[in-house]
Amino acid sequence: NAGVTQTPKFxxxxxxxSMTLQCTQDMNHNYMYWYRQDPGMGLKLxxxxxxxxxxxxxxxxxxxxxxxxxxxxxxxxxxLAAPSQTSVYFCASSIRQSSYEQYFGPGxxxxxx
Amino acid sequence: RKEVEQDPGPFNVPEGATVAFNCTYSNxxxxxxxxxxxxxxxxxKLLMSVYSSGNEDGRFTAQLNRASQYISLLIxxxxxxxxxxxxxxxNTNTGNQFYFGTGTSLTVIP
Numbered sequence: 207n208a209g210v211t212q213t214p215k216f217x218x219x220x221x222x223x224s225m226t227l228q229c230t231q232d233m234n235h236n237y238m239y240w241y242r243q244d245p246g247m248g249l250k251l252x253x254x255x256x257x258x259x260x261x262x263x264x265x266x267x268x269x270x271x272x273x274x275x276x277x278x279x280x281x282x283x284x285x286l287a288a289p290s291q292t293s294v295y296f297c298a299s300s301i302r303q304s305s306y307e308q309y310f311g312p313g314x315x316x317x318x319x
Numbered sequence: 320r321k322e323v324e325q326d327p328g329p330f331n332v333p334e335g336a337t338v339a340f341n342c343t344y345s346n347x348x349x350x351x352x353x354x355x356x357x358x359x360x361x362x363x364k365l366l367m368s369v370y371s372s373g374n375e376d377g378r379f380t381a382q383l384n385r386a387s388q389y390i391s392l393l394i395x396x397x398x399x400x401x402x403x404x405x406x407x408x409x410n411t412n413t414g415n416q417f418y419f420g421t422g423t424s425l426t427v428i429p
Binding site: 241248249251254262264296308311312 | 364
């Protein structure tokens with residue numbers, strides 16, 4: 207049981223490039239989330255999904271897109287990368303909303319230069 | 320105004336000390352509350368949920384004060400292994416969004 211896995215672990219992008227951050231969970235959780243964490247800051251929600259085919263914006267969705275075609279996978283797409291998107295990205299999942307624990311992946315460290 | 324605010328610290332305490340962290344939240348309709356622990360360059364992991372009546376897990380005690388809109392975490396008999404950043408997390412009344420504080424840094428000194 208791997209939990210939540212994320213790839214890649216590290217990536218350096220040039221301004222204007224695009225990439226997809228992969229996230230997979232094997233716990234059959236309905237809820238999945240993407241966060242970014244800037245140095246010295248709390249995690250901020252980018253997008254979330256309450257089930258396959260359903261996604262919604264969080265606090266900071268601009269510059270990102272997501273899709274949820276299966277229960278297991280929740281990729282995050284960066285189009286036209288900007289230096290402001292330099293951050294650590296965490297994917298998380300939970301069995302339900304609200305009062306249930308979120309399980310986090312190990313994170314992707316992204317630098318845009 | 321931020322949804323969740325925490326004193327960033329750092330808190331540097333000797334082994335065996337008792338230390339307390341507070342966290343305030345702005346949305347009075349918030350429903351669920353948590354403390355997560357984050358080690359350096361690692362992902363957050365749930366430390367404990369916070370219930371209205373307060374709850375304890377070994378050396379850790381969490382309290383919720385809805386009237387004043389704050390949550391606290393008390394760590395007794397601090398261990399070196401408690402050194403980490405502690406994140407206060409609040410879930411909104413809609414249930415779909417979690418708001419994280421910036422974290423409180425704790426270093427336990429031998």
